[in-house]
Amino acid sequence: MELQPQQSGRTLVLSPAGRIDHTHADAFKLALDPHLRDCTKDGVALVIDFSGVNYISSIGLRALMVAIKQVKPQGGRMVLAALQPLVLEVFTISRFDLLFEIFPDRAAALAAVGGAS
Incomplete structure (x- = not known):
């Protein structure tokens, strides 16, 4: 799965697309993993823009x-x-909305983490 990384200041925006289900969850995880190492206190913040994701299953949530x-x-x-x-x-029912900060759009997320919009 391509995440189309875009740098915005010290923030990296990742944009998955399609379904994150049993067929695509492993590819999503593999694409996401390299970006997690740099997501540290002094490193980059990550914004995952879900505007292109129309479905996520429990394995995607995992x-x-x-x-x-x-x-x-x-x-x-x-x-x-x-x-x-x-x-x-799905995030609300599974209570993942309590695990993650969720913003209505990319601009709001970037503003919250200090990235440029």
Whole structure:
């Protein structure tokens, strides 16, 4: 899965697209992993722009949980933006909305982490 990384100051925006389900979750995790190392207290913040994601399954949620469990002890910040209604509903039902900072759009997420919009 291509994440289309875009640097915005000290923030890296990643933009997955399509479905993050049993077919694509491993590719999503593999694409995300290299960016997690640099998401530290003094490194880059990560904004994951979900505007292009129309579905996420439990295995996709697991990939995100593993990522945030790596980032938080490093002192990094990883936030999510622009979740489509169905994806936001999955996050709410699974209570992942309590695990992640979620912003309505990319600009709000960038403003929150100190990246340029």
